[in-house]
Amino acid sequence: MKVPTLRVQGLRRRKVSDLPGVTAVARIDRRTKGLTKRLRPGEIAIIDHVDVDRVSAEALVACGVSVVLNVAAGISGRYPNLGPQILLNAGVTVIDNVTPEVFDRVRDGDVVRVHDGEIHLDDELVGKGEVATPESVAAKMAEARAGLSVQIEDFAINTMEYIRRERDLLLDGVGVPDIRTTMEGRHVLVVVRGYHYKEDIATLRPYIREYRPVLIGVDGGADALLEAGYLPDLIVGDFDSVSERALCCGAELVVHAYRDGRAPGLERVQQLGQQAVVFPATGTSEDIAMLLADDKGASLIVAVGTHATLVEFLDKGRSGMASTFLTRLRVGGKLVDAKGVSRLYRSRISVGSLLLLVATALITVGVVLWFSPMGKVWLNGLQDAWNGFIFWLVGIFS
Incomplete structure (x- = not known):
């Protein structure tokens, strides 16, 4: 005979807290980037993210997430992605390959309990998955490294395809829109909310103060500049991860559009009563920010938080990262990557x-x-x- 569950709120809350596992509010979103905007410390994240990358993992850790429930494979074996290890190192419980129906059974804001890979809502089992451990992650990473050559071949193919589609843009700057921000002969600082961007912006403060470069925020990079106390001159991106505060701060807006002219971010800009320039191009928003700066005559382009290595290109999990490789070749000697500046040099004078x-x-x-x-x-x-x-x-x- 099943024992009825008490419905008195206070008694029920006390009873749930006595059960094993982690009991907390669940936040659900198939896009990790969107979920991190709503997560609060101690909450449970339910995502659908194949090969959790480093940036997403660091964002989840920064939110103070307690458990990550992933209906996809955190490490699929395509390449050695860094996200799951970062989550485990931060003490986050990671459960992969969770029953997909959990997205239908659990609503955003429900209180769920997670124990031994099982997800409970009230007294009902609504899903289960595989608990990630340091040993299991290490084994999967070793398998992924063994198959890395296949990914390198695919990366090379994607690179050739990008050259075929965008040779006019890369070689002659065809399609670069006109903007009102003046860059001729000036330094340009391109900020992407990527690896170690906070530390590198802090280290670059003397440079920014002395040279006063044109500040370009790529999507969430605009918020990174505002958080650091700087007002961006230009914001570039599809505007899916930038705040309304940034979009309305007075910076010139450049919407990254598809090659066919579709620009999903333009609608959001117009709803806010702002004006924007449309830049149709294949590739990533950080690429078109660099191409724009180069075409408008920037004497030096300093990149913060962008992608520089092959592992980082693959870690983004999309074939379009081939454009970043070619964009860096196109910009050439103008580009200075500030990645790791904060780790390279720290003042020893206390x-x-x-x-x-x-x-x-x-x-x-x-x-x-x-x-x-x-x-x-x-x-x-x-x-x-x-x-x-x-x-x-x-x-x-x-």
């Missing part, structure tokens, strides 16, 4: 050392003034000036 240096300098000056004849003249002059000031001050109140 605040205490600076204070000690200042104190030493002051003591040295004092000794020189005290023992040198000219110094004594200066000290006597200072003493007379101080006595005159005291005499004047006393006269005001007497």
Whole structure:
């Protein structure tokens, strides 16, 4: 005989908390990028993400997620993606290949309990999956590395296809729109919300202050600039991961459109009452930001958070990353990648050392003034000036 579940809210909440596993609010979205905008610390994320990449994993960790339920394979074996290991290292419980029906059984905001790979809603089992462990992730990563050559071949094929479709844009700049932001002869800083972007922006503060480059935010990179205290001059992207605050900050907007002219992000811009320039091109938004800067005469392009290595191209999980490789060849010597600047150099001068240096300098000056004849003249002059000031001050109140 089944024991009825208590429906009194307080009693029920206490009973659920006594059960094993993690009990928390579930947030659901098939797009990890969209989900991270709503996640709160301690909540459970339900996603559909094949080969969880590093950027997505770091975003989930930054949100403070407790459990990640993935209805897809976190590591499919196509290439050694970095996301699952990052989640495990951060203490997040990861469950892959979850029963797809969980998207139909659980609604956003429901309180669910996860234990030993099983997902419970109230007293009902609504799904199950495979619990990821350091051992299982290491084994899958080893298999993925063994098959990496196939992915490199596919990457090369995609690169040749991109050259065929976009040779006019890459070679002659055909199709680059006119914009009002002036870049001729100036430095341009392109910010993508990618690997170590926060640390690198912080390290580049002296450079930004001295050279005052044109600031381009690529989608969420515009919010990264605002968070760092900078106002972007230009925002480029399909605008699916940029805030309304950024879109309305006064920056010029360039909507990345498909080659056939369709621009899904344009509708959002128009709803906000903003104007935008449309840039139809194959590839990624960070690519067209660099091509735009190069075509408009930028003397130097500094990239923050962009993709530079083959593993990073594959880690994005899309064939369009071939365009990034070719764009970097097109931009050539103008491009300086700021990736890892924060790790390459950190100041070794502490605040205490600076204070000690200042104190030493002051003591040295004092000794020189005290023992040198000219110094004594200066000290006597200072003493007379101080006595005159005291005499004047006393006269005001007497």
